[in-house]
Amino acid sequence: MTSLEELRKINARCIHCRACQYAYSGEPDREGEDETYTGMLQGCPAGLYYGWEGYFNSGKQWMARAFLNNELPASKELLEVTEACTTCGMCETQCPNYIDTVHVTEALRAAIIEAGVEPLDKHKIFGERVRNEELRNPYKEPREERTKWLGDNIDVIDKDAKIAYYVGCTAAYRQQQIADHTVSILEKMGVDFTVVSDEVCCGSPILRTGQRDAFKEVMKENLDLFKDYDLVLFSCAGCYKTFRNDYPSHSGEPLPFKVRHAVEYAYDLLEEGKLDIKKEYPKKVTWHDPCHSIRHVGIAIEKEILADSKNWLLDSRKAQKAKEAHYEIPRIVLNSIPGLELVEMYRNRGNSFCCGAGGGVKAQFPDLAVFASKERLKEAAATGAEVLMTSCPFCVTNFNDGIKALKKEEEETGKDLSDVGSKLVVVELLELLDELL
């Protein structure tokens, strides 16, 4: 179900109870360190930032309903409110009515654009660039330079192998070190894999921002390109989620190949006894769950089980357990690192607070993105950790931008903001794994 009309019945389950505004909305007695981090607490970045009901999921569900019932016309104003959401899915975790909140938001964005409203200016630029066959990426980089980051390591390009590494636009053009580390890990593990030179943008930024026609084009291209592989690996949480969750629902077909994020792949190897980390990392680390590869995939696992169930009363627990098992994957990997001390932030796993970069927010609503980043940095600092670890290029960038903002504030005011995160060091888990292997 991808169109807003198809989601009508699901949207109609919303009674407007507003439980989705709270992280841990079902855990009033959750123990925490202090009043700030105990029990249930607000967890929607946009709602907290703007304050109006329409920026919370609970309000968006009712705007979507009004739109569906022709009570609310498509307009730029409606698009602006709808787009100011990181689509992090915190709300979806909370909803006991299993409303696909993020699908509804994304479908509403698409429906507004399909009704003739122009995408918001920054989003429109992504769309145009991805649509452009000379580029096929949102960064306006030449398509033929997509594998330039590999330097001399051209042997891995378009090689005959059963495993492909889908690099994604950000690692190919902006954060090449993530691609380098991923390739290096795979090589160290002796994995026979290839990088496909013709890969195109996964379509995530344009799907999230409602530009579905262009999304479908790139989805088809990628599906065609990768259809004969057994396994496709990812280092980008957003690309992974798009392939894993969105391609099947938008193409109407199950994926013809298996998909794994590189962290999940490391976990698989650990489980099979093929990965043994010996080097120490004697640091206190807190882990930020990227919404795309952790929460969204966990929720999808839960809903896939329920979709096959005739008795939700009995099977909902099993589905929830499978979701929770997915949330443990990065923790198992981190705990396999000698010397690493993992300290959890209060809001974690399905209740994790978003870094603030997703859903097209970073480009279009930079103030909201930095607000959310700072809120999360504060929570990370409260753990006493020195390292904030994650595995998503967007989370890394947005946290670093948050830290920059805090440092600037320190310079301007002379205050020490280390208790809200100014001294945190952001580390990508793949980078660390590469160093330790």
Next chain:
Amino acid sequence: MTQMYNKVTDEVVKKLVAICGDQYVTTSEPLRHSYMARGIMGNEAVLPECIVRPANAEEVSKILVLANENLSPVTPAAGGLSGGFALPAIEPGGIYMDMTRMDKMTVDTENRVMVVEPGVKSGDAWRIFKTKYPDWAPPIPDGAPPAATVLGDAIERGFSLVTGVYGPQADMIMGMEVVLPTGEIFHTGSWALPGAKPFYRWGIGPNPDGLFLGSQGSMGIITKCAIKMVPHPHYKTVVAYGGETWDDIIRPAWEISKHEMGIAERTVMVQGGNYELVMTRWPKENVPVDYEFYKKIGVDQKWMNYECWAWSKEELDETLQGIDKIYKDYEVREKRTLPQQDLHPKQVASRLKKPNKIAIPYSLWQAGFLFITWYCPWLESGEMMEEYCTAMENYGFPPTMWVASIDHARQAIVMPILCYDSTEPGIFDKIREFNLETTKSFLKKGWINYRPDTFVHAPETFSKAKEYYKMLVKFRKVLDPNLILHPGRLAIPWESVSDEPSPLQE
């Protein structure tokens, strides 16, 4: 229905901005729609013309003065969790006052009173009590999700976590700060005396609280309330007993509660229902609908839960044994079989959890639900539920029924949960018809709706209680000469909610 209000003009919006600040006033069409709700307790709601988010009583007062000047209707909302009931009911929608910015709370453990503004939500109050005042609990609604407010529930005279002992939430009020529709700000109870604490509800004169607590914003806007907080002992559990008929659960509960002291005092919550209460929390297509399945998993046809709080294990055990003895004696005397349910610790923990999300999934059965709430003398509740269930089935709704004791089983709150598909054409008309039919019958029996629907329960009730209605109109006209506050549950002005002859004309 006649129109007697003016639209909110640009001029009025400018003045609202001058009162609250640009940031806290909007006429944005999408944002106005984002506050809508049709369900929970009210299906009928119209779109507000403007949303304001005042910061304090002074701003509330100025907004009301302005609304009077322009004859714009005003609807206050706290958490908004009464659904359609927290929205304008009639055209034009007027000014919607979102009170959530006013979220201060102070706690006085010596006098056992907390003072809250309308925006203090249950989830936040619980968190603060948990960390700062662990031996006390805020009086939050028992089964409402975290965004419901302490004050909103008192205004609704709600069912709090200790209603079985303390009575409805409104009974716990110790004093209020009220802004009258004409803008005056005053306090009730001992609080009325400058410098006095809110320690005595009846304060310095006749107490007008009931005008504001029973009118859901139709007589004045409450900007603060002092409310009793409750002791929170940590020896807690839930026991449940099953049965086949309503009397099987109603009568033993009455025997347990009626003594009021001893075990009754520690049984803070008595609530029950039928197996459909379990079934309709899941999608109709994805759950067995045959009772046999529920029987197998240990769900009785009907059951009553007893939530007990005690200061020690001995006290708790004594309470549970006392309850069990009453049940055993009752079984022998009445020749009934009323088994104690074997609750899994997870089931107990889930029932003890406050605030919770337990009642949200009634919307999962199809897509939408409505709580309809009635009060009757406790021992008559079986008859009411029987009649309700039959009517629900006649109308094609599953007979999902919930009942709870108010103040030691003096009264019952009987609440059918209508589970329906809100996308089905004509469904709201069908619900209205159902409501009308049951309302007519119940009023004849002397039972009353306690959260009256603007268009059904209120006019039906007042067309019977004419003298009371006339008195209410008198009060309302004194407090709100231009009738700018929304009609809420009072059917004032009558013409705005009913085409039937007004009780005032007779």
